[in-house]
Amino acid sequence: MSDAELIILGIETSCDETAAACVRGGTDVLSSVVSSQVDLHARFGGVVPEIASRAHNELIIPVTARALVEAGLDGSRIDAVAATTGPGLIGALLVGVSAAKALALTWDVPFISVNHLEAHLYAAFLEDPELTFPLVVLLVSGGHTMLVCMEGHGRYRLLGSTLDDAAGEAFDKVARFLGLGYPGGPAIDHEALSGDPEAIAFPRSMMDQGLDFSFSGLKTSVVNYVRKHPEVSTADVAASFQAAVVDVLVTKARRAAAEVGATALAIGGGVAANSLLREQFLGACATDGLHGFLPSRSMCTDNAAMIASAGWYEYRLHGSSSLATGANPNLRLSTIA
Amino acid sequence: MLILGIETATVQAGCAIGGHEGVLASAHSAKGKRHAENLTPAIAFICEQAQIELSEIGLVAVDIGPGLFTGLRVGVATAKAVAFALRVPMIGVSSLDLLAFPVRFTSRLIVAAIDARRNELYYALYRQVPGGVQRISEPTVGSADDLASELLALSEEVLLVGDGAHRYREAFDGLTKVEIVDQGNSFPSAASLVQLAHARALREDFQQIDSIQPMYLRRPDAEINWATRDSAP
Numbered sequence: 001m002s003d004a005e006l007i008i009l010g011i012e013t014s015c016d017e018t019a020a021a022c023v024r025g026g027t028d029v030l031s032s033v034v035s036s037q038v039d040l041h042a043r044f045g046g047v048v049p050e051i052a053s054r055a056h057n058e059l060i061i062p063v064t065a066r067a068l069v070e071a072g073l074d075g076s077r078i079d080a081v082a083a084t085t086g087p088g089l090i091g092a093l094l095v096g097v098s099a100a101k102a103l104a105l106t107w108d109v110p111f112i113s114v115n116h117l118e119a120h121l122y123a124a125f126l127e128d129p130e131l132t133f134p135l136v137v138l139l140v141s142g143g144h145t146m147l148v149c150m151e152g153h154g155r156y157r158l159l160g161s162t163l164d165d166a167a168g169e170a171f172d173k174v175a176r177f178l179g180l181g182y183p184g185g186p187a188i189d190h191e192a193l194s195g196d197p198e199a200i201a202f203p204r205s206m207m208d209q210g211l212d213f214s215f216s217g218l219k220t221s222v223v224n225y226v227r228k229h230p231e232v233s234t235a236d237v238a239a240s241f242q243a244a245v246v247d248v249l250v251t252k253a254r255r256a257a258a259e260v261g262a263t264a265l266a267i268g269g270g271v272a273a274n275s276l277l278r279e280q281f282l283g284a285c286a287t288d289g290l291h292g293f294l295p296s297r298s299m300c301t302d303n304a305a306m307i308a309s310a311g312w313y314e315y316r317l318h319g320s321s322s323l324a325t326g327a328n329p330n331l332r333l334s335t336i337a
Numbered sequence: 338m339l340i341l342g343i344e345t346a347t348v349q350a351g352c353a354i355g356g357h358e359g360v361l362a363s364a365h366s367a368k369g370k371r372h373a374e375n376l377t378p379a380i381a382f383i384c385e386q387a388q389i390e391l392s393e394i395g396l397v398a399v400d401i402g403p404g405l406f407t408g409l410r411v412g413v414a415t416a417k418a419v420a421f422a423l424r425v426p427m428i429g430v431s432s433l434d435l436l437a438f439p440v441r442f443t444s445r446l447i448v449a450a451i452d453a454r455r456n457e458l459y460y461a462l463y464r465q466v467p468g469g470v471q472r473i474s475e476p477t478v479g480s481a482d483d484l485a486s487e488l489l490a491l492s493e494e495v496l497l498v499g500d501g502a503h504r505y506r507e508a509f510d511g512l513t514k515v516e517i518v519d520q521g522n523s524f525p526s527a528a529s530l531v532q533l534a535h536a537r538a539l540r541e542d543f544q545q546i547d548s549i550q551p552m553y554l555r556r557p558d559a560e561i562n563w564a565t566r567d568s569a570p
Contacts, residue, residue: 050406050557057410061417061546075422091407094373098411101377102418106391323381326374 003316006079007071009103010308011064013096014088014116015143016040016047018059019304020067022078026312027129031070032305034298035059042182046172053091060099067304075107080320082112082311084119086331087143093327101323110320112311116302117333119310121150123299124266126309131293136262138253140277141269142168142183145213145249147256148333154317156335159256160211167245168271170215174222174241178234188238189274195239197276200225200232202244204251211256218244246277250284257290266293272300338395338538341380341419342530345372345412346404346432347451347500352380353527354387354394356535360528362387367524372411380419394423396543398534400525401429402552403459403476404451409551417546426543428534431552435525436499437463437470438533440518445494450501451525453478458501459554460484469536478554481505488515499523 004025012019021032037055041047068075083100086093097113104111121137135150136159145162165173168185175184180191202221205214222241226232249271257265265285271277278294285292299306342353344365350372351365362383366375384391399416402409420427436449447463447470458481462474481501485508488495497509498518509515537543 044559048557048559051559053406053410054551054553054557057414058550060414061421064418065421091410094407094411095414098373098376098414099418102380102415103422105377105381106419106422108391323377324374326371 006312006315007073007077008112008308008311008315009064009067009078009081010114010304010311011081011083011096011100012302012304012307013056013060013092014084014086015092015302016052017302018056018063019302020064021304021308022067022071022073023305023308023312026309027126029126029305030073031067032303033063033067033070034303035063038183045176045182047089049089049091052089053095056092056095060095064099078107078109080104080110080112080311080315081107082114082307082314084116084307085113085325086116086328088116088329090327090329093329097325097327101325105323110315111323111325112315113321113325114307114310114314115331115333117144119306120268121148121156122310122313123268123295123306124293126305127295127299128293131266131291132263134260134262135264135266136253136257136260138249138265138267139269140167140249140267140271142166142172144269145215147211147252149256149260149262151336153313156333158333158335159260160213160252162213162215164214164216165219167213167215167249168269170219170245171271173219177223177226178237180234180238185271185274188242189276191235192239192242192276195233195235195237197239197243199236200240202240204244204248207248207251211252213248213252215245242274242276246274246280249277250280253281254284254288257288262290264291264293266295268295268300270301273297339389339393340396340398340531340534340538341394342398342527342534343376343412343416344400344435344525344527344530345376345408346400346402347408347524348405349524350376350408350412351527352376352383353531354383354389355528355531360531361389363528365527370408372408376411376415391419392423394419395425396428396534396538397423397425398428398430398530399549400432400435400530401549402432403453403478403554404432405454406551406553413549413551417549420546427546427549428537428542428544429549430530430533431476432525433459433461433476434470434472434533435529438529439522439526440496440498441465441470443496445496446491448484448488448495448497450484450497450499452501452504456480456505458484458505460501469533476552476554481508485509485512488512
């Protein structure tokens with residue numbers, strides 16, 4: 001069978017989404033099922049690891065079964081099973097890894113270990129297989145903020161990353177402080193629609209320095225400002241905070257693309273669903289003459305189609321993984337020098 | 338009917354294959370909490386040893402706890418995935434039943450106790466009945482001192498079994514009627530799981546995959562803290 005025909009079942013349980021998907025040939029998504037636990041965690045204002053692990057354990061088989069049914073496939077048609085082995089919450093990861101390895105063993109097909117960060121990079125290729133190298137990807141989520149240069153399939157260079165909070169984490173913390181609820185990204189995005197982004201000049205940390213990020217100072221500035229000006233409009237604070245984050249993200253992504261001579265720029269991760277970031281990102285790409293790629297919103301957040309896709313590339317490059325593979329909560333992106 | 342048994346409720350993880358001829362092959366390890374790494378290769382290994390194809394398995398049995406949460410979920414997720422892929426039914430058995438079963442040849446009261454960490458135990462009381470044991474109390478979580486007081490009040494000869502009995506041994510020191518079973522029997526075994534599941538399979542006491550859930554006995558800490566916060570004045 002040619003690689004283009006290979007059907008991979010992807011499984012993702014690294015945080016608070018239980019997901020399974022069937023993808024043919026790395027890019028043809030036959031099904032993609034995501035069961036979000038957001039309601040289970042909302043009252044705690046963040047993901048509670050033990051609650052997430054319990055929910056994954058209940059959902060993993062029904063979600064997998066639905067992915068097969070929606071793809072119109074029987075288990076015997078699956079050619080390999082790929083699962084996220086890290087980074088993420090250890091208890092959550094272990095549910096998906098255990099189920100995936102057991103499915104691979106029982107169906108007698110290869111198991112493929114997938115790095116969650118690498119999968120986010122491949123989310124771009126799923127929807128735009130025409131992307132060319134070198135490609136710079138801005139990966140922004142609740143757990144990560146990084147700029148990666150993809151020089152080829154499986155060849156990455158980490159250009160910069162956050163020194164403290166991830167961008168999504170800053171959204172969650174500021175939203176909680178402003179009483180806008182959880183998750184913070186959509187809440188601030190919505191509130192900012194009726195605010196003035198220039199009302200308050202929040203600091204743009206490390207704007208002129210390199211490609212690393214820092215968001216904890218911004219979060220503190222928001223808290224201090226609101227305490228000092230209790231009468232301020234929440235919408236103005238949300239809009240000004242969002243503008244500061246997006247300004248830094250877009251400026252550094254452009255700088256990264258210029259430094260490595262990238263032909264294309266893509267964004268990924270949950271924060272890539274932010275309206276202002278999407279608008280400014282596309283504007284910047286047009287100005288700089290770069291091929292810009294914006295994933296659909298469903299591909300920004302955690303899903304298993306990107307796991308199956310990354311698994312397909314991983315399998316072609318390195319073959320299958322051992323059934324003795326465990327989970328690694330601190331897994332890094334393996335980079336070239 | 339061939340049964341695959343999977344057991345990962347304590348620091349030990351194991352699996353076994355068997356049926357009406359008894360246990361044909363088993364494997365277990367109790368070092369390094371490598372449940373997720375070891376379990377799938379161990380299943381492949383016992384199939385090879387017993388010269389059985391996984392596709393010949395007609396039932397998947399699993400230890401549903403109580404026990405250590407993360408380890409337990411590795412076993413339950415693995416067992417469910419195998420049953421789903423093979424389209425076969427499941428049987429869930431409590432870890433405490435698995436501890437009591439091998440030491441059943443006694444007229445004494447049997448108490449199975451698993452280390453629940455944080456100075457607590459998961460435990461239940463059993464009596465021998467023809468062919469096995471009968472649980473006479475609901476599995477519960479409590480301190481070793483709570484259990485010791487309970488046993489003192491019963492004033493009965495007791496056989497105490499499980500890693501929890503060893504971990505909190507000093508709590509039972511003064512109880513002359515209580516004997517602690519040696520370390521060799523202090524973990525639930527996958528072999529016992531296959532035997533107990535076989536007896537239930539003969540009665541066609543099967544379960545659907547979705548009805549198999551770990552027996553946690555404790556709520557997540559965040560929920561406990563939340564509940565406490567709500568009830569605070």
